[in-house]
Amino acid sequence: MIRWRDGVVREVGRTWAGAVELTVTVGSQSVRALAYPDLVGTPVAGDRVLLNVGALDKGLGTGGYALVVAVPDRLPADPPEHGHLVKARYTPLQAMVLGADEQESPDHDVLRDADDLFGTPVVVADLHSALPAVLAGVYEARPTTRVVYVMTDGGALPLAFSRTVAALRDSGWLSGTVTVGQAYGGDREAVTVHTGLLTAVHVLAAELVVLTQGPGNLGTGTRWGFSGVQSGEAVNAVG
DSSP states (O other): OOOEEEEEEEEEEEEETTEEEEEEEETTEEEEEEEOHHHHOOOOTTOEEEEEOHHHHHTOSTTOSEEEEEOTTSOOOOOOOOOOEEESTTSTTOEEEOBTTSTTSTTHHHHTTOOOOTTOOEEEOSSTTHHHHHHHHHHHHOTTOOEEEEEESSSOSBGGGOHHHHHHHHTTOOSEEEEETTOBOSSEEESSHHHHHHIIIIISOOSEEEEEEOSSOOBOSSSSOBGGGHHHHHHHHHO
């Protein structure tokens, strides 16, 4: 299931919000790796790193990185103690976050009885790559629209994996992000697609919501074995 390797960081490459690319020496080879500093700390050249290299060995496209699981000789400090939502549950790298819809959240009172999107338009797409195209169309017609992105857990779980989202935030094309289900790393976290949509509208004041899975969809060549099928469930949530 998991192919483990020890490596040493040779070079730090591109960085974007929540992620850093690395070149790592593993034995006699160099591999491209990705680290999420919020999870494992910030690796520097010379650090020993523990890698999951399964995606590289399988030759995956979008997911073609070795993933840094730990920097064992330089562990990060403990994060702030807030939040009770566990994402990527019961995996070794499960993350605890503050959910917009949990009791401890300052947004809880707003969301507790919320059940209406007030007619806010919601664009549901099956592929993450649709996000910039949808936004281009929106801003061509209405340049001042406040758009919030809701990312589901059909593809990548960390929002930080998406360079697209990082670029759209930097350009001002996204006013906020919500990660739902097992996905994490948005401006707000939510348990379900339903509360994610409600958070986008009631908390982040979205005038339009775009909902897709993260990068790296899963497909099997069968009629129903495609992670984008969850977009149908999202349409049902919109009502």
